[in-house]
Amino acid sequence: MTQFFRRLPWWQGIASLIALCVAAPIITLVFYAFGGDVGHWAHLAQFVLPNAMKNTLILLLGVGIVVTLLGVGAAWLVTAYDFPSRKALSWALLLPLAVPTYIVAFAYLDILHPIGPVQGLIRDVMGYSSPREFRLPDLRSLGGAIFLLGFVLYPYVYLSTRAMFATQSANLLEAARVMGESGRSVFFRVALPLARPAIAVGISLALLETLNDIGASEFLGVQTLTVSIYTTWVTRSNMAGAAQIAIAMLVIVASLITLERYGRRKQAYTSQIRSRPIQAQRLRGAPMLLAIGLGWAPITLGFFIPALYLIQETHKYLDRAGALSAQLVASAINTVSIALFATLLTVVCGLVVAWAGRRIRNADRPVYGLTMARISSLGYAIPGTVLALGLLTPLVLFDDFYNRIASWLGIPSSGLLLMGSSAALVLAYTMRFLAISVGGTEAGLQRIPPSLEQASRLLGETPASTLYRVHLPLLRPAIGAAALLVFVDAMKELPATLLLRPSNFETLATWLYAEAARGTYEEGAVAALAIVAVGLVPVILLARTQLMNTGKSS
Structure with a gap:
């Protein structure tokens, strides 16, 4: 084993260190959870975990059903049928991805408030004069959370399923029809089973995002495991109890990942024959109108209504205030700065891990390379609240170690180097979104023929020189797309920011969270609109690069 590590080049050593840093928060949580007082476990098991676990599981089940129905239905609609606005609909269905769940x-909450515009209009039409005479069901409920999260997160299922449907062979569907199967039967017995792996991937991503949510659940009054972790640590200052809840949450995360991989086992479809894509069936009359209505409904509820509301509230605020407040401008600057630093660090670390994994696999050590990449990508599967909680102790230990070294060298102590600065946020964002950078870079490396690297080595170039002169120019599109996604995700990250931000440090996400807690919706809408506007950029890029390609084949 010692000789194995001695043979590792320096970049592979750095990649191993990055993987260890990502795993450190989980190790810390385990020590805290099982090193705490047994009485904490008894209290949590009696008063906290039953309700939080029940709400979380019901939320996951409900969101899973909603995103599956919306995502699979929308994907089949734009693949199998042709109707007016179909091309625009195929990429517009991704727009809700630009709006974070808490926004x-x-x-x-404001739109459907009992004295808000919607309920006020309904009462006027029906002749009621008071909310006591008529009001819609309260949105602050588990059902409201399922509804809102489902209409925001369904694009994860739609994106993967649409790509799978667009690449299915029309010959299989036509053969089923020749054998007497109806259109409904063809969908459920042929198209849907072939798309099951893609559906499983999309559902797992949507459910992981549901677990990571804290803002929407707290706004809607749903006590989930994520909200319980935050309140246990921040309100009660109970680190051991928060760690124990986090361990219970990690069990759910591991179960989701295991179920997703189990569902995809032996699920593969290959064909040696060049297949003909599905030909969309032209719709007319009532079916055409129904398809248009069903297609645009989730976009309207998940994107257009919230976006128009934010624009309207921002306009009201600017009319009243005349200009943005200095605190809001400072929050925007903080957000962009932290996101840029985190993006740079994440892209560099992702490149090192992906390149080292490629070198290790080429050196006949594929298991080690694959394991290192998997560990480095764990952060995306860990909710931000759990990751931040696990980082607290390692960051404090690093600060203590640095201060001891500084004291020994006679250097003035800086106190809390990481925990007292925004560097903690940069590290948390890097660990959280490293999977995006590693995955994007690995996908780019797989498209580069090994012969190019071999030719470079035959000409006397070192591995580092080959990476710089051969691979990096070819990897620019993949790295650029990954950097864009990381930047936007970092801008809207809320759970980790709430726990790790320095005092008197606000981002747009935390500013919105604070304004919503105070009920001042107009100024919070400005921050929300800025986050949504930035989030539109990768969504449009994704639509152009992926959905347009699948659209050409359908």
Whole structure:
């Protein structure tokens, strides 16, 4: 084993260190959870975990059903049928991805308030004069959370399923029809089973995002495991109890990942024959109108209504205030700065891990390379609240170690180097979104023929020189797309920011969270609109690069 590590080049050693840093928060949580007082476990098991676990599981089940119905239905609609606005609909269905869940909850709480515009209009039409005479069901409920999260997160299922449907062979569907199967039967017995792996991937991503949510759940009054972790640590200052809840949450995360991989086992479809894509069936009359209505409904509820509300509230605020407040401008600057630093660090670390994994696999050590890449990608599967909680102790230990070294060298101590600065946020964002950078870079490396690297080595170039002169120019599109996604995700990250931000440090996400807690919706809408506007950039890029390609084949 010692000789194995001695043979590892320096970049592979750095990649191993990165993987260890990502795993450190989980190790810390385990020590805290099982090193705490047994009485904490008894209290949690009696008063906290039953309700939080029940709410979380019901939320996951409900969101899973909603995103499956919306995502699979929308994917089949734009693949199998042709109707007016179909091309625009195929990429517009991704727009809800630009709106974080907590922003949608923030918007709908005001829109559907008992004295808000929607309920006021309904009472006027029906002749009621008071909310006591008529009011819609309260949005602050588990059902409201399922509804809102489902209409925001369904694009994860739609994106993967649409790509699978668009690449299915029309010959299989036509053969089923020749054998007497109806259109409904062809969908359920042929198209849907072939798309099951893609559906499983999309559902797992949507459910992981549901677990990571804290803003929407808290706004809507749903006590989930994520909200319990935050309140246990921040309100009660109970680190051991928060760690124990986090361990219970990690069990759910591991179960989701295991179920997703189990569902995809032996699920593969290959064909040696060049297949003909599905030909969309032209719709007319009532079916055409129904398809248009069903297609645009989730976009309207998940994107257009919240976006129009934010624009309207921002306009009201600017009319009243005349200009943005200095605190809001400072929050925007903080957000962009932290996101840029985190993006740079994440892209560099992702490149090192992906390149080292490629070198290790080429050196006949594929298991080690694959394991290192998997560990480095764990952060995306860990909710931000759990990751931040696990980082607290390692960051404090690093600060203590640095201060001891500084004291020994006679250097003035800086106190809390990481925990007292925004560097903690940069590290948390890097660990959280490293999977995006590693996955994007690995996908780019797989498209580069090994012969190019071999030719470079035959000409006397070192591995580092080959990476710089051969691979990096070819990897620019993949790295650029990954950097864009990381930047936007970092801008809207809320759970980790709430726990790790320095005092008197606000980002747009935490500013919105604070404004919503105070009930001042107009100024919070400005921050929300800025986050949504930035989030539109990768969504449009994704639509152009992926959905347009699948659209050409359908």
